[in-house]
Amino acid sequence: MTISLDEIDRRILAELMRDARQPNTQLANAVGLSPPPCWQRVRRLEKAGIVRGYSARLDMAALGSPETALIEVSLGDHKNYPLEAVCESIAAIPEVLEVHITTGEFDCFVKVAVASNRDLEEFLREKLYKIEGIRSSRSSLSLRCFKSEQSVLP
Numbered sequence: 001m002t003i004s005l006d007e008i009d010r011r012i013l014a015e016l017m018r019d020a021r022q023p024n025t026q027l028a029n030a031v032g033l034s035p036p037p038c039w040q041r042v043r044r045l046e047k048a049g050i051v052r053g054y055s056a057r058l059d060m061a062a063l064g065s066p067e068t069a070l071i072e073v074s075l076g077d078h079k080n081y082p083l084e085a086v087c088e089s090i091a092a093i094p095e096v097l098e099v100h101i102t103t104g105e106f107d108c109f110v111k112v113a114v115a116s117n118r119d120l121e122e123f124l125r126e127k128l129y130k131i132e133g134i135r136s137s138r139s140s141l142s143l144r145c146f147k148s149e150q151s152v153l154p
Helices: 007-018 024-031 035-047 083-091 117-126
Strands: 067-075 096-101 108-114 134-141
Touching (some): 067 083, 067 117, 083 096, 117 134
Antiparallel strands (some): 067 108, 096 108
């Protein structure tokens, strides 16, 4: 279902991106509506699939995984090891935050949360490299993240 977004819809989306836990009354006030039409608009945005859900952002360092590894992965043979199946296997690993099929030299991009360099090595040897079809990878550790968003308003 495709819907046309007006300025109020965009303000609602911006507010929800800023703080999805705010009460409807606060959201309505922020966007210049009374609570009932604001609630109806939010429900319409959810039903249209524009708002796909709500989640908490976790501090990975506080949870014991302060390092972020960025890994580019190449497959050896696309006929015997379909890219989607390999990516689904990678995505099933708990440390994996994101998996993207990509263009260019590598077939997919993987973002992983680990506790240390040693844990990254263990992830690569004991988990990633045991997935059939993976030919090679190139890893980088993120030194510092300046922006981390799940979505943007076009």
